[in-house]
Amino acid sequence: MDDDGPRGWGAPLHSAVLDVAAVGPGTRLLDLGCGTGRLARAAVDRGAAVTGVDLDADAVAQAAADVPGATFAVRHAQDPPPGPFDVVTAVQLLMHVADPVAVLRRAGRVGGVVVATVWGRDAECDLRVLQEALAARRPGRGPAVSEPARLRAMAERAGLAVERLDEVLVPFSYADEDELLQPLLATPVGRAAARRADPEGLRSTVLETLEPYRTGDGGYRLENLFRVLVARPA
Numbered sequence: 001m002d003d004d005g006p007r008g009w010g011a012p013l014h015s016a017v018l019d020v021a022a023v024g025p026g027t028r029l030l031d032l033g034c035g036t037g038r039l040a041r042a043a044v045d046r047g048a049a050v051t052g053v054d055l056d057a058d059a060v061a062q063a064a065a066d067v068p069g070a071t072f073a074v075r076h077a078q079d080p081p082p083g084p085f086d087v088v089t090a091v092q093l094l095m096h097v098a099d100p101v102a103v104l105r106r107a108g109r110v111g112g113v114v115v116a117t118v119w120g121r122d123a124e125c126d127l128r129v130l131q132e133a134l135a136a137r138r139p140g141r142g143p144a145v146s147e148p149a150r151l152r153a154m155a156e157r158a159g160l161a162v163e164r165l166d167e168v169l170v171p172f173s174y175a176d177e178d179e180l181l182q183p184l185l186a187t188p189v190g191r192a193a194a195r196r197a198d199p200e201g202l203r204s205t206v207l208e209t210l211e212p213y214r215t216g217d218g219g220y221r222l223e224n225l226f227r228v229l230v231a232r233p234a
Contacts, residue, residue, distance in 0.1 A: 013091065013117060013226055014039045016168045020230050021087040021115050023048050030085040030111060032077040032103065033093035037063025037070065044069045051081055077103045083110035090116040092226075094145050094154075104158035108233040114160060118145045120167070120225030126213060127172065127224050130184055133209035134193040134202075151229055160231035167225055174220040177207060 017039065023029060025047030031040050034052030036059050043050045050070035054060050057074045064072045075081070077090065077097060088111030094100035095118060107114045122128045124146075145151050148165055155162050174180035181203060184190050193202055213220050 010038050010091075010170075011042070012170045013168055013228075014042045016166065016228055017089055017091060017115050017117060018043055018046060020164070020166065020228060021089070021113050023087055028084070028086045030080060030083065030088045030107075032080060032088060032090045032107060033096070034063055034072060035059050037067040037072065039089060039091055040070045040072075041067045048087075051085070053077065053080060078106055080106055080110050085111040087111060087113045087115065090114070092117055092119070094118055100145060101154050101158045104155055104160060104231075108158060108160050108231070112232065114155075114229075114231045114233075116151075116155075116229045116231075117168075118151060118227050118229075120227060121146045124225040126222035129209055129213070129222070130206070131189060133206040134184070134189050146227070148227065151227060155229060155231045156234075159234050161234040163230045163232060166228040166230070168228055169223055169225050172222045172224060176218055177220075180210070180220050181206065 023043055023046050027043070027048040029043050029048045029050045031043070031050060031052040034040055034054045035056070037052060040050045040052045040063060044067055050067070052060070052063055052070060052072045053075035055074065055076055060072045060074050063070070073081070077093060078099065080088070088107040090103060090107060094103065094116055097103050104114060104116065119125060145154065152162050152165065184206070185194060210220055213222050215221050
């Protein structure tokens, strides 16, 4: 599942996922919520045999075009191919599905190792300041799955034995104001904010909020924490 952010931001997270699962030549990998195939590309480059599924038909078509060495299908994460697979990944997927426990349970039935990632809490992610700049709100704690204890409990309810729960800090780097603002203002939150405020005033407000994250070369750098769960069928 591709999340909003600068292009290429997922590479450090994808590397961490493939490393903890020891993905290499011949590894049979199923990528749930594969999006446009960024993780699949990295896994194929390591010699893995990759199958990816996603409900977004356009994303699946792009993945198939960009990663010809893998197999992709439009399919729900709760209805994975039968496998068996050595590794099943769910990168940034659990917070987007109605029943994350069911997704983890099905992943454990077809895979020997399950690796899932989620955002950290709001306080652990600089990206929160982008939303706060657009829509003032009381401080939150992020999705429930961001809580380590909750994530572990979900995996255990899915019949998985948790081996480790790592933290990966990923930088989001933007070359300039336009690279940061254009995708931000195109999001639903951004469009709603633009309807309520003068565009130039909104732009100034966002950039003022992000001034502490400005780099010496005129770009911006925000650091965001992700949790990486590694589990096996109990």
